[in-house]
Amino acid sequence: QxxxxxSGGGLVQTGGSLRLSCAASGRTVSNYVMGWFxxxxxxxxxxxAATTRRxxxxxxxxSVKGRFTISRDNAKNTVYLQMNSLExxxxxxxYCAAAQKLLIQTxxxxxxxxxxxxxxTVSS
Numbered sequence: 001q002x003x004x005x006x007s008g009g010g011l012v013q014t015g016g017s018l019r020l021s022c023a024a025s026g027r028t029v030s031n032y033v034m035g036w037f038x039x040x041x042x043x044x045x046x047x048x049a050a051t052t053r054r055x056x057x058x059x060x061x062x063s064v065k066g067r068f069t070i071s072r073d074n075a076k077n078t079v080y081l082q083m084n085s086l087e088x089x090x091x092x093x094x095y096c097a098a099a100q101k102l103l104i105q106t107x108x109x110x111x112x113x114x115x116x117x118x119x120x121t122v123s124s
Contacts, residue, residue, distance in 0.1 A: 002026045002113040004096045009118030012086055016122070020081040022096030022115060030054070030074040033099040036081045037108055038092035038120075047106040048094070049081060059104045063089070086122045093117040 008020040020036070035050035049070040051058045058070050069082040079096060097111035105111065 002029070002032065002098050004098060004113055004115035006094065006096045006115040006118040009094060009120045011121045011123065014087060014122055014124050016086050017082070017084045018086065018120060020083065020094055020096075020118060020120075022079040022081075024077045024079070024098065028074065029072065029077050029079060029098065031100065032113075033101045033104055034070075034072055034079040035097045035099065035105065035111060036070060036079075037095045037097060038090075039095070039117075040092040043092075045095070045108055047108070050104045050106065051079070052104060053102075057104060059106065083120070086120075088122045088124045091120060091122050093119050 003025045005023050036048040037045050038048050039045040047061050049060045051070045055072045067085045072079045095117045096115040098113040099105045099111040
């Protein structure tokens with residue numbers, strides 16, 4: 001079992017930045033592909049970014065490419081999502097997830113563990 005707790009969400013103006021953190025407990029995150037997803041009101045949950053077990057490979061949704069950066073510190077059992085140049089369209093609940101896979105996964109059903117989510121609101 002892995003427990004994931006997200007933090008760092010909040011209210012920010014357009015063009016601002018936030019850094020989300022996902023702290024894991026129970027098992028080391030180095031055994032998992034880690035991903036970030038988000039869900040806006042009335043919308044489906046969507047893939048944002050993911051990184052492989054050692055952080056050597058990353059993948060981003062087209063909508064965030066060049067603005068968001070996923071990283072991980074396995075020694076701290078923590079995964080991060082640095083979000084820059086935020087837009088109102090980025091407003092959503094952001095979820096951290098862990099997948100016991102070798103390759104990056106973009107579909108939410110491939111992930112085994114989820115955090116409770118953290119709200120990000122970008123005002124125009």
